[in-house]
Amino acid sequence: MDGLDRTAPQVTAGIYKYDAYDRQFLRDRVAEFRGQVDRRLAGALSEDEFKPLRLMNGLYLQLHAYMLRCAVPYGVLSSDQMRQFAVVARRFDRGYGHFTTRQNIQFNWIKLEEAADAIATLADADLHAIQTSGNCIRNVTTDEYAGAAFDESVDPRVYAEILRQWSTLHPEFSFLPRKFKIAITGAARDRAAIQLHDIGLAARRDASGAVSFEVWVGGGMGRTPILAYRIRERLPEAETIAYLEAILRVYNALGGRENIHKARIKILVRDVGQARFTELVEQEYARLPRERYRLEPEVVAAIQAHFAPPPFAVLPQADAALAAACDGDAEFAAWVGRNTHPHKVAGYISAVISLKPIGGIPGDCSAAQMDAIADLADRYAFGEVRVSHVQNLVLAHVRKDELYALWQALRPLGLATGNVGLLSDIIACPGLDYCALANARAIPVAQLIAERFADLHRQHDIGSVYINISGCINACAHHHVGHIGILGVDRKGEEYYQITLGGSATNDARIGDIVGPSFAYDQVTDAVETILRSYLAIRQAGELFIDTYRRTGLAPFKEALYATA
Amino acid sequence: MQAKVKARGTQPLVVTANRLRDGRVVWLGGGGIWSERVGDAAIFDGAGVAAGLSAAAQAEAEQIVVAPYEVEVTLKPGGPEPLRMRERVRVVGPSVLAPSVLAAGMLAEAAE
Numbered sequence: 001m002d003g004l005d006r007t008a009p010q011v012t013a014g015i016y017k018y019d020a021y022d023r024q025f026l027r028d029r030v031a032e033f034r035g036q037v038d039r040r041l042a043g044a045l046s047e048d049e050f051k052p053l054r055l056m057n058g059l060y061l062q063l064h065a066y067m068l069r070c071a072v073p074y075g076v077l078s079s080d081q082m083r084q085f086a087v088v089a090r091r092f093d094r095g096y097g098h099f100t101t102r103q104n105i106q107f108n109w110i111k112l113e114e115a116a117d118a119i120a121t122l123a124d125a126d127l128h129a130i131q132t133s134g135n136c137i138r139n140v141t142t143d144e145y146a147g148a149a150f151d152e153s154v155d156p157r158v159y160a161e162i163l164r165q166w167s168t169l170h171p172e173f174s175f176l177p178r179k180f181k182i183a184i185t186g187a188a189r190d191r192a193a194i195q196l197h198d199i200g201l202a203a204r205r206d207a208s209g210a211v212s213f214e215v216w217v218g219g220g221m222g223r224t225p226i227l228a229y230r231i232r233e234r235l236p237e238a239e240t241i242a243y244l245e246a247i248l249r250v251y252n253a254l255g256g257r258e259n260i261h262k263a264r265i266k267i268l269v270r271d272v273g274q275a276r277f278t279e280l281v282e283q284e285y286a287r288l289p290r291e292r293y294r295l296e297p298e299v300v301a302a303i304q305a306h307f308a309p310p311p312f313a314v315l316p317q318a319d320a321a322l323a324a325a326c327d328g329d330a331e332f333a334a335w336v337g338r339n340t341h342p343h344k345v346a347g348y349i350s351a352v353i354s355l356k357p358i359g360g361i362p363g364d365c366s367a368a369q370m371d372a373i374a375d376l377a378d379r380y381a382f383g384e385v386r387v388s389h390v391q392n393l394v395l396a397h398v399r400k401d402e403l404y405a406l407w408q409a410l411r412p413l414g415l416a417t418g419n420v421g422l423l424s425d426i427i428a429c430p431g432l433d434y435c436a437l438a439n440a441r442a443i444p445v446a447q448l449i450a451e452r453f454a455d456l457h458r459q460h461d462i463g464s465v466y467i468n469i470s471g472c473i474n475a476c477a478h479h480h481v482g483h484i485g486i487l488g489v490d491r492k493g494e495e496y497y498q499i500t501l502g503g504s505a506t507n508d509a510r511i512g513d514i515v516g517p518s519f520a521y522d523q524v525t526d527a528v529e530t531i532l533r534s535y536l537a538i539r540q541a542g543e544l545f546i547d548t549y550r551r552t553g554l555a556p557f558k559e560a561l562y563a564t565a
Numbered sequence: 566m567q568a569k570v571k572a573r574g575t576q577p578l579v580v581t582a583n584r585l586r587d588g589r590v591v592w593l594g595g596g597g598i599w600s601e602r603v604g605d606a607a608i609f610d611g612a613g614v615a616a617g618l619s620a621a622a623q624a625e626a627e628q629i630v631v632a633p634y635e636v637e638v639t640l641k642p643g644g645p646e647p648l649r650m651r652e653r654v655r656v657v658g659p660s661v662l663a664p665s666v667l668a669a670g671m672l673a674e675a676a677e
Contacts, residue, residue, distance in 0.1 A: 041586060043628045061631060063655050065588040111587035361661055432651060433659035441654070443661045493649035 014147055014307030015078050015384060016161050018126040026123040029130065033057045034116035041113065058129025059115050062436050066110040068092075069132040070122055074142045074160035074184075075103030075387040079374035082385050084125035086370035092118040097370070099355060099363040101427060101478060102181070103141050103387040104132055108434050130168065135176045137167035137248075141183045143191040144388035147307060148350050148396040150342040154186035154203035154211050157307050158300065159240070166241055173248050177255035178263035180248070181220075193389065195219045195228045195509035196481060198265045199247060204234075211237040217247055218269030218277070221475035225511045226266040229274045231281060237300065242293035246285035250277070310382040310397055315347025321401035322349075332407055334456070335418035340403070341394075349400050351381075353393040353410060354417040354425065358454045361443050362428040363391035372413050380406045390427050390466075392420065422459040423467060423532070424450040427478060431471025431488060432495070438471035440488025440495035440521070445469050448525045453532075462532055465545040468503075481505035483546050484531060485512045486524065495521045501531070501557055502549045513554050516562055527561055534560040576637040579606035579645055580617040581655070582630035590655045591630060593617055599630060603656045604644035609635070 018026075033053075040050040054060075058069040070085070085105055089097050092114050093107040100106055110118055122128060131138055140163045142156040143149060163182060167173065173180070183192040186203040194200025200216035213235045219228030235243055247265075254272070256262045269277045326333035341350040353373060356362050365373075373393060377385045380402055381395035388394055398406060410416040419425050426449065429435065431442030446469050453459055468482030472489075479485035485500035496518040503512030519527050532545070534557050539548045549557070580593040591599040592606035597620050600606070609617050614635045621633030636652045638645035647653050654660065 041628060043626075047625075047631050061583055061588055063651075064590055064658060065583075113586045432654050433661055438651075440650070441660060443659075447661065490650075493651075495650050 014157065014309070015076060016073070016303075016306045023123075023126065026126070026128055029057075029128065030116060030120045030123050033119060037112060037116050052134070054112075054115075055133040056130070057115075057119060058132035059110070059112075060133065060436070062108065062430075062434050063432075064434065065108060066112055066115060067434065068107045068110045068115065068118055068129055069100070070105050070107070070127055070129050071132050071139050072104050072127075072387050073164050074140055074146070074157055075144055075389070076146075076157060077385045077387065078125075079377040079383040079385065081125045081127055082370050082374040082377065084122065084127060086367040086374075088118055088121050089367040089370065091121065095368075096364055096366045098361070098430060099365060099387050099391050099393070101389050101391060101429070101476060102139050103144075103389055104139055105387070106430070108430070133179075134174075135178050135180075136174050137163075137170065137176075137180045137182065140164055140167070141181070141192055141197075141389055143185050143187055144386045144392075144394045145191065145341050145350050145396060146186065146386075147309070148341075148343050148345075148348075149187050149191075150344050151189055152187040152344065153205040155304075155307055156184040156186040156192070156201075156203055158304050159186075159201070159203060159213075160184050161303050161306065162241070162295065162300070163244070166244075173252065176248070176252055177257045178260070178265075180251075180265070182244075190506045190509075191389075193478070193481065193505040193509070196221055196225075196478070196505060197228065198251075199244065200228050201240075213237070213240060215243065215247075217281075218266045218274070219509075220264050220266040221478060221480045222264070223261050223473045224264075224267065224270075225475070225480040226270060227509055227511065228266075229269070231274075231278050238295050238297075239290065239293075241295050242288055242290045243281075243285055245293055246281050246288055249284050249288075250280045254280070309345075312345045312348060312397070313399070315399060315401060318347035318400035322403055325404035329404070331418075332404060334460070335407055335416060336403065338418045338420045338422060343397065345397075347400055348397050349403060351395045351398045351403060351406060352388070352420045353395065353415050354419055355392050355415075356419055356425050356450070357414050357417045358419075358424055359447050359451050360414075362426050362446050365393075369413055369415060372409075373415070376406060376409055379409075390425065392425070418456065419459060421464045421466070422456070423453050423462055423465050424459060426450060426467045426469060427482070428469040429471050429476035431469070435471060437474055438488065439473075439490035440471050440497065442469040442471040442477060442486075442488060445486060445488075445497065445521070445524050449528050452525050452529060462536065463544050465532070466505075467528070478505060479503075480511050481509065482512060483549070484528060486528075489518055491518070497521070497524045499524075499527060499531075499561075501554060502546065504546065515554060515558050530560050531557050575611075576648065577640055577645065578609045578611065578614045578617075578635045579603065579638050579647075580609070580614065580621050580633055581606075581636050581652070582621060582625070582633035585628050585631050588631075593621055593624075593633070597624070599624065602644075603647075606638075606645055608638075608640065608645060 039045045060067045093109045097105045140160045182199045183197040184201040185192040202214040215232040216228035251265045339352040386394035426446040428442040428446040432438040466483045468479040469486040470477040470479040481503035487498045498518040500512030504510045594605040637648045
């Protein structure tokens with residue numbers, strides 16, 4: 001951690017803290033990667049030999065440069081780690097980073113000859129890029145309000161960390177048929193999209209305090225979007241690792257390896273059927289040495305200690321102070337209405353820092369903004385920052401009587417856009433502006449739509465609507481589950497966009513319906529406006545966009561979009 | 566942005582790759598020189614591109630570039646312009662404003 005500006009508070013919010021073993025492991029890993037890069041540059045390794053090695057360290061070759069994807073385990077960062085991102089952004093990139101839908105961060109302009117130095121710089125702050133690529137278990141994602149949300153019964157960070165430790169360099173699961181993604185929620189409302197993951201876990205706590213999990217399996221987006229099915233309704237905490245081992249073993253043994261497009265677990269589940277897949281998992285589970293995998297209460301308690309609540313104050317006047325601030329400043333009140341989430345502790349609230357300024361690049365954050373956010377996290381949120389899977393940042397524990405001061409500090413930084421859940425809170429992947437896999441650009445489409453609807457009053461009138469834009473069928477922006485999903489496709493070398501409506505990523509998860517023929521780049525914004533005008537014309541009192549769509553179906557929107565075609 | 570890809574074999578071609586040490590987009594020019602400017606690219610006809618790809622393979626073996634391939638272009642007064650959108654983006658870079666620029670604008674706006 002040498003060289004960091006140590007302004008963090010004495011007591012921080014819950015963050016898993018590395019020990020000497022963890023740090024030595026990262027140093028060894030950096031040294032190993034440095035040797036691999038040196039051998040590649042010297043010609044001792046071919047690109048075919050080097051590619052899987054660099055991918056194991058999160059280094060991709062994109063359109064314009066190498067891209068380094070750094071893990072943010074379950075989206076939780078200390079303020080010092082955020083500052084270290086700023087160091088990497090300035091020293092090795094072009095002064096910014098891009099937060100992703102897997103709660104990670106990507107740097108788009110890395111040089112191979114500096115990649116080991118960049119990873120060493122990350123390791124100085126207990127950060128790494130391991131398992132951010134490759135056919136292994138990727139970063140476990142969770143609720144951005146974990147440990148703070150009013151509707152939470154179990155803190156999912158504890159189990160996400162346990163799964164991180166279990167899955168890191170797991171010798172049996174480092175070369176799976178395809179990548180494998182796990183999400184976990186511990187709240188009543190699913191904010192982790194568990195039905196769209198290879199494995200989704202919903203943690204529950206019964207009257208006695210015992211924790212169990214609903215286990216969902218076989219979900220995913222991409223070329224073949226499929227919702228997961230519930231394979232276990234109540235898996236006891238102690239059996240969690242053993243049962244996940246059983247699922248992964250069945251997938252590892254039977255998952256397709258011939259065709260990359262048919263290799264995810266969702267395809268295996270679809271092909272063998274849910275009943276047969278369940279039977280196979282239960283058979284594997286029955287024969288496993290389950291005691292060896294037993295998750296002991298002492299282990300859970302030890303991890304739990306890392307996520308102990310910060311020292312919350314008793315704040316009897318905080319609600320009144322916030323109400324007074326809202327009464328005195330309508331713009332602040334509007335921001336509070338969109339960019340906050342109720343906290344489980346009286347007097348506190350979670351604040352969302354929108355990374356979606358009108359006309360900006362969804363998820364992008366400059367080094368100066370990172371430094372400023374780290375300082376604000378120290379001042380107002382126990383030195384901790386969250387990355388959300390919708391590409392915003394969250395300060396999870398903010399005093400209500402300090403929220404106005406926080407908002408005032410965010411404004412000059414361009415970080416106080418009050419649009420969370422509104423139309424301009426668009427999820428967009430890097431698309432063809434950066435990504436080697438993309439067919440079409442996503443970011444400029446998001447910018448054009450946001451600019452068309454720049455008036456926040458108009459966005460408030462439209463109400464909550466999620467627009468997700470993916471530059472290719474890999475669906476990194478989760479377009480299948482956007483209320484309005486936009487997918488970039490290639491038609492004879494030109495960009496076109498297929499639109500879907502009615503998707504959802506939460507408890508009522510649903511894959512959106514394709515409206516019809518795709519639209520050219522310069523037609524997409526008009527198409528989105530047509531869809532929203534149609535909604536405004538036919539909505540009934542109290543209906544959000546998704547409610548109206550579920551009532552009417554595709555017909556009125558399709559008619560409006562193609563009537564004049 | 567409206568150019569359409571025609572049938573292969575009728576268009577002029579250039580050879581491109583990413584530079585190994587930093588990943589930057591490069592174009593094969595005359596004399597086997599790799600340039601960051603598409604305007605410096607050597608133009609090949611359908612049959613002649615084999616020589617360009619051969620030179621590129623040699624450069625790949627010498628750890629100069631990664632994954633070279635040919636790209637169809639139209640010849641414009643300003644130089645060759647790729648037919649496919651993907652390659653046009655590789656020529657000009659991301660078509661988006663960097664957030665540091667946006668943030669600087671907002672900071673200036675807030676100061677006014």
